[in-house]
Amino acid sequence: MTSIAPNAGVAASAGSAAAAAPSIRRPKKRAGPVEWIAVHLVFLVVCAFFLVPFLWLLSAAFDEKATAYIQWPVVPTIMNFVRLFTEHDFGRVLANSLFVAIATMILVVIAVALAGYSLSRLDLRRKDWITYAVLLLQTMPISATMVPIYGLARQLGLRNSYLGLILIHAAIELPFLIWLMKGFFDSIPRHLEEAAWLDGRSRFRALVEIVLPLARPGIGIAAGLAFLAAWAEVLMVVILIDQQDLKTVPLAFYEAMRTQGGYTEVQYGVIAAMGVLYLLPVMVVFFGARRLMVRGLMNSTRGL
């Protein structure tokens, strides 16, 4: 299951509600001290639950003698990162991951821009059915089809190939993002492109020159979500890649975690350093454009 969007339908419902009534706020009332303390006590507990694991990750990454216990290192060091790149060839792994995620992103953007626009403008009596079929695929867990995907990929020679990995990552993201983009295109009036047709532009040129620039926020959201999903996806990597030089970050992480039990001593520090580097692009993309991303998930999927 991809991490970003468990389901599009809910977001759509929330989105349409949000669209109908943009938030109406009154000037804030001052809170009493008791209320302030009570709310912030709960905040503290919630933050502890959600943040302590990350604080541990950060502290362990800079601690050569890191254990599973959260404690700030006596002598903070970047040795874990150095070892990662010198002993574990992490530079290559990182480059592999970036390549796969960016290629997936490009493929997804092209495919969903075309499909979202087409689905929005399609004029068939049974068009609803296509939309529902897309939604139905969205709810299909990838963990249920991983056995057949493995078998299929083996028969098609798509194992240990980035082509296979990129195609599968793209396919996983398609249902949700097609749906998202359809919503964006639905909100762009048809007469704009119809005017361009009358000017003598081809359908494709009208799409590229008139419609796509208007859908830019949607394209940006789709690109961001596609990158994040491909970057974070691990299931398909684990079943499709076993050649060491093709390894991507999730697989390196998975292997490092799995070999830790048993004979070797747990290298918490090195794995945590890997985790920090793995998490960094996610935080940059998501929190750099948080409002855009959240809005993308919540707001723009109306139109069913």
Next chain:
Amino acid sequence: MTASRRAPFRRNRLYLAGLSPAAFLLALFFVGPAIWALLSSFTNRALVGIDAANPRFVGLDNYVRLFGDPDFAKVILNSVVFVIGSAIIGQFVLGLGLALLLDYAERRGFLATSLVYAAVLLAWVNPTIIAGFLWVAMFDFYNGSLNVGLGHVGLGPIDWFGSGPMLAVIIANIWRGTAFTMLIFLGALRTIPSDIYEAARVDGANAFRRFWDHTLPMLRPIAALTLLSVTMATFGTFILIQALTNGGPALQTEVIALYAYHQAFQAHAVGYGSTIAVVMLALNLGFAIVFLRWSRARA
């Protein structure tokens, strides 16, 4: 609907062409595998050995075996416990509670609100495999932050993966997935104008009545959809549990996706693994159809 009703395919051929790259990928990696699983479930296909090269048609043998398999009964029970514990009780209740709290705090202008919001969101957007690793460390028996923390207050240590593995994976999944429910409810709550609360306050309604009479009715329609959506997402959980316990000890946390994987890749029984996948897909389809009906009824 400006064009004529005649020749719909001719009229739409460019749009159908535009759909085709996506349709191709979806057919190859969603529809294809589902059909492959269905066909394999009627064979004794294996990963290695003689049945790997020449799978034989075995009719409904796999299904008969599956429904008489005591392990499968346990796996289904585990899945139900995991979904109820982490999705319905955990993520849903905690997500709703957090949404109410954050909406309230936001209306009050508390500055820490966005920090809490970001903390919950961070657990959701980080890659699943990291979530697994973080909680492996948190639950560590000797040095894990949880047991050390419990030790400071004179409790524990608890052998999380030994004596309460299901609880451990449920906690990890609550941590990971709560943000989704929170975001959905927060979106819905933000559409409720503050005036309603002010009016109710002036009328003398207490906090509970304001919540019961004004907030809850506005959340109810979205609640059912969210619940179903979270259930579906949780039902397919694989990586998180594999990273934490790999289904063990003694099948105590083996959920349906893990069982399919273990049968196919460890027991090398691809036909049997496919049968489990088919059952899983069928159950999910059932959820999805209910989901679509509800969302259509709402639209």
